[in-house]
Amino acid sequence: MRGEISTAREVLALLRRDLAVLGARPADLAQPWVLFLIVCTLFPLGASPSPALLAEIAPAVIWVGVLLTLLPAVEPLVRADLQDGTADRLLLSPAPLPLLMLAKAMVACLAVALPLMLIAPVAGWLFGLPWPAVTVLALCLLLGAPTLCLLGLAGAALVVGLPRGGLLLPLLLLPLLVPVLIFAAGAVRAAAHGFPAEPAIRMLAALALLALSLAPFAAAAALRLRGQAG
């Protein structure tokens, strides 16, 4: 009984501490935001301002933008933990490590995914997506972005602090995230063309559940390895 209480306390303390750290530097939270907007701006500049073309490529552009900005944004969260000794503290904690990693993933969602969830539908609207597609986009972000955070956390725990680790993370993870891109962008595209988006959204939800159930264990295993190597 006492064990359970201390586990819950441990997780809550970690959440409170991580949120406090994030709250102390609110300007950092804006970075993925701005990067995402820049990526989105580059596409009309690089392609053409034709509204028909932009509406056609919008789902792909927005999701590639989310993938490219979200992964590098998760990485510093883990790097800070490894540098200041928080990771060692987590490894020594009596609470199950996967549970603690799940809490960290929640923090990553709040810090990185939530801002993108708010801004990406706006970008979709700017690209001229019809309203149903924008709604579907918001829903897909709600399901897809946590998946990215969960896998991003596991990947970051593997590579953070390595020389060339910064490029390594997207190199390892982007091929693994192909299904998220396909179903998320596919759902938005289907909605934009007036087709039912529900099958793809359900698949995205399945992926989110799978990541939720497996990724914390992978992240915990990766962090344990870092503990042994360090």
Add this chain to the structure above:
Amino acid sequence: MHLMHAILSPKGFNRFVSRWIGALWAVTLLMLVIGLPWALVVAPTDYQQGESYRIIFLHVPSAWLSLMGYTMLAGLGFVVLVWRVKLAEVMAEAIAPVGAAFTLLALVTGSLWGRPMWGTYWVWDARLTSELVLLFLYLGWMALSQAIEDRRAAAKACGVLALIGVVDIPIVHFSVEWWNTLHQGPTITRLDRPAMHLSMLAPLLWMYFALFTYAATVSLMRARDIWLEREANHPWVAELMRTGAVPGGPDSPARPGPPIAPRDLTAGA
């Protein structure tokens, strides 16, 4: 049990591979010498595709081996993480580039086949695309392995990555198929032939076993060399080098000069 131990230890593995590698090469070459003419000349011409279909005798085995290689990376990764068997670490490191090479071979032969069949070297066909993603997975595995200096730590990290990857591969495959059917572009229907005739199936399976033997031989040689390199500062390797049993040793006529640079001497435990 005694035999297991003899192969699992670096010294025993080196002796085992050195003893059998010649025979393995002989079997590989024999199988290729029989298999290539059988596949490229003897097997009947396809009534729809003419002679150009013959590339499948290289293409299909390569694709099978590419998938098998990644599955083995995951299996070995599991062994590394659970039982910390050094042989599994070394074998995984040896297999990865071989598997990546077969993935590349499958892609290249596929695109060469696509030119006469589909009129273009590359289409974003579901199978081609998922094979390309598999190549990226191999490259990621190798990049991670290279990035970590300590070989044992690298093997464990790569094991975690391969296990994540092997869960993901079926999902990638399935989602890519879904993507292509949703897309409804200029659909290239896969050739819905009836089951392959035995006169074609037999050389295909023969070529598969020939290429499998080749992959196994090359992987075992690579594993032996990786292990020698890892243990370069151990007395038994110095002894081998002194007697000239290892190329690069001081008495070896092939390549005089300093011994192999030990890669993991500088790494912390």
